[in-house]
Amino acid sequence: MQYIIVGAGPSGVIACETIRKLDQKAQITLITGQKEPPYSRMAIPYFLEHKITEAGTYLRHNSEHFRALNIIVINEKITAIVTPKNTIKLADGTELGYEKLLLATGAHAVSPPIEGISLNDVHNCWTLEDARNIASKAVSGSSVVLMGAGFIGCIILESLLKRGVNLTIVEMGDRMVPRMMDDTAGGLLKSWCESKGVKILTSEQVTSISEADSSDKHSLIVNLKDSQDLSADLVICATGVKSNIDFLDGSGIIVDQGIIVNEFLQTNIDNIYASGDVAQGLDFSDQSLHVQAIQPTAVEHGRIAAINMVQHNSCVHHGSINMNILDTMGLISASFGQWMGVEGGQESILLDAKNFRYLNLQFKDECLVGMSSLGHTQNIGVVRGLIRSKVKLGIWKQRMMKDPSRLMEAYLADL
Template identity: 50%
Template sequence: MKHIILGAGPAGVIAAETIRKHAPHDEIVVIGDEPEAPYSRMAIPYLLIGKVGEEGTHLRHTPGHFEALGVRVLRGLRATRIDVDARAVETSDGARHGFDKLLIATGSSPATPPIPGIQGPGVHTCWTLEDARAIMALAQPDARVLQLGAGFIGCIIMEALAMRGVQLTVVEMGDRMVPRMMGPTAGRMIKDWCEAKGVRVHTGARVDAVERQPGGSAPMQVKLSTGAVLDADLVISATGVRPNIGFLENSGITCLVGVLTDQHLQTNVPGIYAAGDCAEAFDKVSGKTIVSAIQPNAAEQARVAALNMVGRGAELKGVTQINVLDTLGMISASFGLWDGVPGGQHVELTDEAAGRHLSLQFDQNRLVGCNAIGWTEHVGVMRGLVEGQVPLGDWKARLLDDPTQLMAAYLACAQAQQHPGLLKTGAH
């Protein structure tokens, strides 16, 4: 049996190791599109601030790890086409690789907005080790750095840049920071916190153009939709990502936002699977298929896909939107349908002086989403209640009255699952 894995990121590596564990003699080939050893993009901010060297970003540190497993890793090759009928992958070097089972784990790439001048020198994404090298050369102390985007990834990059001692300005099109993760109150609190830490933040603004001096010398002039013109020695584009699925066009493999999968992570083509940032899987909270570009979900999808590839039946229990973010020391969290559902109930509690905010969203008798700032002790409980779709019984009314009772509600509901009837009576 020959397994081909497209993608050498966390999902691809975990899948290869899982296959090898359960199929000692199968052939495994991992094809990655970068020349680097398999590494984690999540480690790039640590590289930017000097906490790790480039080797510290590598997913596996033991010399000869993949060779010892009998896993062949091909670097610097891009999949250009999948021939479903012939069961073969064509790569950018013109080669064809036959397979019995295939995993598409090609991840995602930065979505660069169509702004005049954004493709020129001095503008970089922060997605690859090559990007990180360019950024470290330019993001020296007191350099004027302008970052486009204050979403989840943008805030992680922003923190690393701030720690390098640059003069940092962030421009976000939304009316608040992390607008796809946080509601208005939470997003505004994060903005206020960042500005208090010395980061200039423009929300409700877009970059209209990046202009350069004659000969391309620094500084660049960045024109905003507000009319402001800002000087910048470096521009970082962090305006979101999109799944790497273009090569699947006309392949017969069904794609929506990402590669559509079932509960086994199998596509509509038997024997072809998908996992990670490029996969679209079922979210049990929203009842829809979503692309969840976070590493914990990617790892679990890879594990489930790999087990099915070797004939060991496994099902994905579902994906849930999970985000925990440290923004210059302010810890925020967002789970599930943080913006609620039509007709649902919600409750908010805000103490700005203490840097705390809690927003809970309910659908009938279940907690379906939440936002939190400063409630680090309840992060696990929030995830458990949302992801587990736990019936709350009388505890829903109690949480609407006092949302800080999340821990008590979680413990009572867990006990009720072992002793049915407790929630109905409200006993605890």
């Protein structure tokens, strides 16, 4: 069987490996639009703070890994899929035939359409190439403006500060990580950052960026909607990502925010599957289709899609739980599932603002459906276990309503 996997992020790589485990004879080709060996963007913050080298970001450390598994890697961008012919076209003009195709083409960073967004010293923070650019410009004493205080913005804060830059964050929302935490936690996160010397402007917008006069010691002027202009040597734009679906125009594959997939991670075309940041797949919590764009979902998708490609849709995807864990200069926040609560649900909250500790549990009937926290790390994975297994908590729900910190006891009660 001829398999082509497009995209060498975590989802594509784990899919290739899973196919190889299940089918020793399969012909597997991995297509990547990037020049580097498959790498992980989760590791980029640690590259920026010099904790690891570029090689430390690689998804697989053994340089012979793919060759040893007899997986052919082609470093070329995909330009189109010709579904009636079962072929894909690459940027260099090559056309390759497949019997089963997995689209794991990921996402790209998006920038707001403002004047000056394409200037030299304005960069996204998404690819290794972006990271190299940031590393060369975020030097000690420089002024950096970070647009966006979402997950990606927050996760690089520590590395930027360790590089010795003067940092200002501009966030459109009314708090930090608005799509991951409620206003209590987002507010605490903001005061935590401010206590570490970061200037944060929430409910604020960059309206344009322009080049500074040559006499100015900074290269950029950042204009804001309400506040005074900022001078900067580097603007990092971390305002969101979008699925890479443009090459699908005319392919007949149905897309919305991402590629629509069914419970087998299969597209509307039988022999084409999609996984990871490009796939709009089932969300466990609300059973609707979302692009989650998170690492655990990418990996889960990749494995399940691969099994279904080899073993004829034998493995049902029951939905992935949206979840994030974020280390913002030492303050660890996490959120799972329906952390914002559900209609007719109940919540239990523990707040110790002085020590930046917060725990918020969300219940629906007798089940845990969501959680968000600050400063809690021990055994945190059980939240996924409890949500996923829909355990009826019974008396333990009552106990957790009084004291949410009894989460681990509730989990172990039946053991």
